[in-house]
Amino acid sequence: MRVFTGIQPSGTLHLGNYFGSIQQMVQLQNDNELFMFIADYHALTSLKDPQALKANTLEAAISYLSLGIDPQKTIMWAQSDVKEVLELYWILSAYTPMGLLERAHSYKDKVAKGIAANHALFSYPVLMAADILLYDAEVVPVGKDQIQHVEITRDIAIKFNNDHCEAFTLPNFKVDDNIAAVPGIDGAKMSKSYGNTIDIFTTEKALKKQTGKIVTQSVPVEEPKEYENCNVYNLSKLFLNNNELIELQERYQRGGEGHGHFKLYLKERIWDYFEAPRQKRAYYLEHQDEVKDILLEGAKKAQEIAAVKMQKIRDAVGIYR
Numbered sequence: 124m125r126v127f128t129g130i131q132p133s134g135t136l137h138l139g140n141y142f143g144s145i146q147q148m149v150q151l152q153n154d155n156e157l158f159m160f161i162a163d164y165h166a167l168t169s170l171k172d173p174q175a176l177k178a179n180t181l182e183a184a185i186s187y188l189s190l191g192i193d194p195q196k197t198i199m200w201a202q203s204d205v206k207e208v209l210e211l212y213w214i215l216s217a218y219t220p221m222g223l224l225e226r227a228h229s230y231k232d233k234v235a236k237g238i239a240a241n242h243a244l245f246s247y248p249v250l251m252a253a254d255i256l257l258y259d260a261e262v263v264p265v266g267k268d269q270i271q272h273v274e275i276t277r278d279i280a281i282k283f284n285n286d287h288c289e290a291f292t293l294p295n296f297k298v299d300d301n302i303a304a305v306p307g308i309d310g311a312k313m314s315k316s317y318g319n320t321i322d323i324f325t326t327e328k329a330l331k332k333q334t335g336k337i338v339t340q341s342v343p344v345e346e347p348k349e350y351e352n353c354n355v356y357n358l359s360k361l362f363l364n365n366n367e368l369i370e371l372q373e374r375y376q377r378g379g380e381g382h383g384h385f386k387l388y389l390k391e392r393i394w395d396y397f398e399a400p401r402q403k404r405a406y407y408l409e410h411q412d413e414v415k416d417i418l419l420e421g422a423k424k425a426q427e428i429a430a431v432k433m434q435k436i437r438d439a440v441g442i443y444r
């Protein structure tokens with residue numbers, strides 16, 4: 124199956140990103156044809172700092188490689204390295220009714236949040252449709268907020284296919300209902316926009332600080348504690364096997380330890396869990412040319428597919444060459 128995903132180069136990754144998305148990608152690459160690109164053109168709709176955009180693009184590649192994306196198995200590239208996508212974006216724009224974009228929630232939400240309402244923000248779904256349709260993607264794993272974008276992609280493709288004999292494969296979105304939302308330090312869904320994250324690649328000191336801020340009930344040290352609704356326990360579940368979980372439950376029930384002990388224990392587990400990715404990341408940070416080469420190799424493979432597809436589309440719509 125050709126599985127396709129775009130990632131926003133938005134800086135620091137947190138535990139929600141890992142357990143809610145990256146871990147699945149790393150597994151998917153074993154028995155699928157995984158296409159993964161860093162959506163730097165999309166990021167331009169909200170990020171206007173050139174240094175930050177460049178740095179975030181490389182940072183995203185480094186982080187994904189460190190967390191297990193294998194360039195031998197996955198085609199990974201930066202969106203801006205395959206220019207065909209912009210040509211398709213324009214052609215698709217001519218097949219996109221205004222009403223379709225006017226109904227997009229994500230545009231309305233972003234404007235409501237105070238992001239300037241520029242044209243790129245409005246036509247964001249058309250570029251996303253170009254991303255997906257250029258490569259005949261079959262499955263697009265997404266979070267719930269992106270479902271409508273894949274539906275818009277399908278609507279554009281259906282309209283184009285009606286006029287030009289089945290030019291595009293219709294993609295399906297895939298939302299994994301088994302993935303529970305990872306809670307943040309306040310118990311709400313972990314998200315950059317809520318400022319409640321625990322970050323994957325951070326210093327041990329900062330990790331201690333973030334885990335130290337997890338909201339817990341106040342119960343005297345010597346008394347037994349409830350683990351069921353404890354934010355520290357719920358986060359610990361991500362890192363412990365069954366036996367370790369039972370041991371932790373017993374520690375809660377026994378009393379004699381405060382939540383501070385459990386927070387420190389969680390911090391240790393998180394730190395250990397990401398030890399190998401941290402080392403890989405340190406390597407890639409020192410060898411950024413290697414990362415650029417990996418992206419370029421990925422872009423070459425993606426571009427071969429894109430070039431063939433684009434030629435068919437140019438012919439279909441009447442571009443003279």
Ligand code: ADP
Binds near residue numbers: 131138139144304315
């Ligand atoms: P944020 O909310 O921090 O801005 P993004 O929207 O950039 O996160 O999320 C990127 C990916 O990580 C999406 O696939 C999303 O579903 C997943 N993700 C983000 N936060 C969580 C969470 N708390 N639990 C599960 N998955 C999450």
Ligand code: TRP
Binds near residue numbers: 127165254255
């Ligand atoms: N819009 C997606 C997000 O915000 C990123 C993205 C851009 C994407 N193009 C895509 C995702 C194509 C899947 C397929 O997360």
